[in-house]
Amino acid sequence: MNKMNTNNKVIGKLSGVLLFYLFALLPLSKAQVPLLQNVQAYEGMSLNGDWHYIVDVQEEGYYDYRMKPTRWGFFRNAKPQHPEDLIEYDFDQSPTMQIPSDWNTQDERLFFYEGTVWFMRRFQAVPMQDYRTLLYFGAVNYDCHVWVNGKKAGHHVGGFTPFNFDISDLLVDGENVIIVKVDNKRHAEDVPTQIFDWWNYGGITRDVRLVKVTPVYLEDYDLHVVGGSAADAKGKTCTLAFSARLNKAEAGHKVVVSIPELKLEQPFTTGADGTVSGTLKVSRKKLVLWSPEHPKLYDVRLSLDTSTYADEIGFRTIETRDKQILLNGQPIFLKGISIHNEKPNGGGRANSAADARTLLSWAKELGCNFVRLAHYPHHEEMVREAEKMGILVWSEIPVYWTIDWANPATYENARCQLRDMIARDHNRANVIIWSIANETPHSTERDTFLGNLAQYARSLDNTRLISMAMEVTGASNYVNRLNDNMNKYVDVVSFNQYVGWYRDVNDAPKMRWEIPYNKPVIISEFGGGAKYGYHGAKNQRWTEEFQENLYIQNLAMLDKIDGLAGTTPWILKDFRSPRRVLPGIQDYYNRKGLFSDKGEKKKAFYVLKQWYEVK
Ligand code: GCB
Secondary structure, eight states: OOHHHHHHHHHHHHTTTTTOOTTTTTTOOOOEOOOOOGGGGSSSEEEOOEEEEEETTTTTBBBBBTBOOOOTSSGOOOOSSSSOOOOOGGGGGGGGGEEEEEGGGGGGGGGTOOEEEEEEEEEEEEEOOOEEEEEESSOOEEEEEEEEEEEEEEEEEOSSOOEEOOOOOOOOOOOEEEEEEEEEOOOOOOSSOOOOOOOOOOOOOEEEEEEEEEEEEEEEEEEESSSSSHHHEEEEEEEEEEEEEEESSSSSSEEEEEEEEGGGGEEEOOOTEEEEEEEEEEETTTTOOOOSOOOOEEEEEEEETEEEEEEOOOOOOOEEEEEEEEEEEEEEEEEEEOOOSBSSSSSBOSSSSHHHHHHHHHHHTOSSEEEOOOOOOOOOHHHHHHHHHHHHHEOOOOBBBSSSTTTTHHHHHHHHHHHHHHHHTTOOOOEEEEEEEOOOOOOOHHHHHHHHHHHHHHHHOOOEEEEEEEOOOOETTEEEEOOOOOGGGGGEEEEEBBBBBBOOOHHHHHEEEEESSSSOEEOOOOOOOOOOEEEETTTTSOOOOOOOOHHHHHHHHTSSSSTEEEESSSHHHHHHHHOOOOOTTTTTEOOOSSOTSSSSHEEEEHHHHHHHTOO
C-alpha cells in the first residue's frame, strides 16, 4: 500500500466533520481573500502530513520549451489514458515529504537547492449547504501557485506570511487534489532581496489547513485597551476598544463580544460596510493587565449571528515618553535576544509550538523579557507561546539590506507582507514593536519606500511602536553618530553595531554614541562568532573566550548610551547561512549564537545573563 492511500483513510474519517458547499457551475476565479483572523478558532481539517513531491529544476511542469506557461503542466496531475500516451511525470510514484517542512533538511539532494518543487496531496470532501472552505497556508517560501482539481486557486509571493484562498467553488464531492508549485529562487527585486544572511529554506514550511466558514464570516476583529495606562490609572474605568469586519459589506449582522471573567458582554450590529466598532467599559480594579511578570490572558468569545469563536486576549498599553518605553505606564528595560525561526536542534525551519517553547525557554533562562523575531515574521506559535510565557516581541518584515527601492512591485510586495504580519498578530498583547526594515542603505528612494511603509503600518495599527534596525553611519575619533532620515517615522530608534567583531574590540571603551533624537534607543544587534567547545586566549577569534570578552566589552559600552531602553544581541542560537563557509568553524553556520546549533551554552551566555540580572 502506498502512503497516499493510508492518508486517504485518515482524511476520509475526518471528512465526516467537514462538509463542503459546492457551486459546481459557477465561473472559476482566483480566490485569494483577506487573511482570516484567528484561524485556530475555526473548525477544519489539517492538510499536514505526507505530500508527494517532484523536483523540477527547469520548471518543466510549468513552461513549455519556449518558456511560455503551458496548459499541460504538472498541475493537471495527468495519468495516461491509453497505452500510447506520453506523460513524463507521476505524482503518485514520486516520493513523499512531511509537510510542514523545508525541503533542504528533508531530502539531502536538496540541501543547497533553490528552485521549483511541486507538491501534491489528496483529501476527501463531502458537499454541504451553507458553508464555504478556505485553504489556509501558514507560510510557503517563496513564490507559490496553487491548484485544486486542476483549476487555479491562486498565487502568492512572500515566504513568511500566511494566506488563504476561498476554494469552495473548486471542490468536488469525493476525492480532491491539491497541487502546489513552490519556487524559492532569489531575485534582486524580491523581499528579501538576492542576498541575505540566513538559509533560504524552501517549501511549504508552515501548517496547511482547510477551514470551514459561514458564507458571511468575521474576517478580522481587534480588541485592545485604550490609551496610556498612566492616564487610565487615575480613572475608575478602563475602556476596551472593539472593532470587526465581515468578509462582506452587509448590514444587520449581529456581532457579540464577551469576556465572561469580567462579566462583559456587548452586542453590535454591522453597518452597510459590514463593520462594527465601539467600546466596552470595565472597572480598572477588575482588569488585570498583561505583563511579563503576569501574562494574563482572558477568554474572549466572539459571535457572529449564530456562530461563536474563542480567542485568548491580553490587555496592556505600550507607549514612549522621551527616551523611555512604558509598559502599562511603567518604564521597562527590554532585556532581549534576537532569534531566527530555526529549529532548536540542528538546522531546518522551526514549525511547531514545541520548537517555539524550546527556543523561548532558552531566552527565559537568559533572563529575557523580550525577543526580536528577526528578520521576517516567525511561525505564529512563536508569538503565541511567547505571549503565554510573558515575553514581549519585536516582529519584522524581510526588508533587509539592499532592496530594489525604486521598484513599485517591490514596494507592493513589502506592503503586503507588512499587512499580513499585522493582520495575523494584532490581537497578541506581547507584540509591542513592528519593525519595517534591517540595515538599509540611505537614499532618497529608500526613505520614500520606508516612510510609506511606516505610515502604512501606523494606519493599520496605531496601538504599537514602530521601529527598524538602523546603522550608525561611521565613526571618527571614536564618535558614532546616528543620522537617519527615518528617525521621524519611528517611535524607537534602533541600530545594529558590531564593535568587537567587524571592528577592534579594544575600541569599545573609547566609543561614544551620539543619538540626536529624543526617543528610546534599542541596540538591535551586537555580537560575534564562537565555535562551541573551541577554547583559547581572548584575542583568538572564534574561541568562546573571544566572544565572552566581546560581550563584556560591549555591555560596558552600552551602559554608557543615553536613553538605552533595551537590547537584542545577535543571536540566541547558531543558525545556518550560505555566507558562512569557513571549514571546521562555520561550516555554513553563522556562529554568533549564545547557544550552539545543538543547544549547548557558550561562555558569553553567562555574561549576558548576569548583566540582565541587574538590569
Ligand atoms: C547583521 C545582520 C544579520 C547578520 C549579522 C552578522 O547586521 O542584520 O542578519 O546575520 O549582521 O552576523 O553579520
